[in-house]
Amino acid sequence: MPLFLEKLLSVCSGDISSCKEHELPSGFHNYPLINDLMTLLNNRNGFYGFESALHVFPFETVGEELGVIDWNDHRLWIDCYDDLARNALFFAEDVFGGQFCIKQDGIYTFDPETGSFDYLAEDIDEWCKTILEDYEVLTGFPLANAWQKKYGPIPVGYRLVPKVLFVAGGEYEPDNLYLEKSTVAMKARANIALQIRDVPEGSDIQLRVN
Known part of the structure; x- marks a missing residue:
């Protein structure tokens, strides 16, 4: 097992799913790092870390626990x-529902409020190393703990969502957070991301919330 993957798993929960036989849908093979992801899920098929601030999806859906296959069904929230949000394979999330995903050239974060991707690591093991080194920022652990x-x-199936969006100046404080079902939260913030996608940085904007 890769070094930093082993270290991350040592401080996280056990498997969400006990299944160890996985059959990849054809579209998943398009990602160069898919074997890295399968190594992760074969060693620990979904898990939580840092008091549930980090959530890695299991391969398949188990009860209320959505799996990677279903989470990446474009009809669920990606569309x-x-x-x-296309051309990425989402496999984990922070406490706010910020996504970690595989793209063609590495591991990225995806901001649900802005719809923007940011490069984070070259492969899963480096992702594990980066998480371990900066888990408070990357997973939202301090707020998860305080809330x-x-x-x-x-x-299960919920994340902490800001009452006043972070992109609109909302504070990173427990009182600005509420529980929301993950899929509902992603769809609601997609509406915001589409409104601000072409607005120059620093400009005033009046958001319409459905």
């Missing part, structure tokens, strides 16, 4: 972003 101390555990 809501028009073309902004759960006040309100209780985050249920």
Whole structure:
């Protein structure tokens, strides 16, 4: 097992799914790092880390736990972003629903409020190393910890979403967060991302929230 993958798994939960036999849909083979992802999921088929701030999807859906296959069904939420969220394979998320994904040249983050991708690591092992080195920022652990101390555990299938969007100046504070179903949260923020996609940085904008 790659070094940093082993280190990350040592501080995370056990498998979400006990299944170890995976058959990839044809479209998944288009990603050069798909074997890296399969190594991850074959060693730990979905898991939580840092008090549920990090959520790695299992390969297949298990009850309320959506799997990678279903999470990447474009009809679920990806198409809501028009073309902004395409050409990526989403496999994990932070406490706010910010996504980690595979693209053709590495591992990226995807901001659900802006629909923007940012390069993070060249492969899964480097992603694990980066998470371990900067987990407070990359997973939102401090806020996950503070919110759960006040309100209780985050249920399966939910993330903490800002009442006032971060992109609109919302504060990174527990009182600005509420529980929302992951799919609902992604669809709602897709609406925002499409409104601001062509707005120059620093410009004023009046957001319409459905």
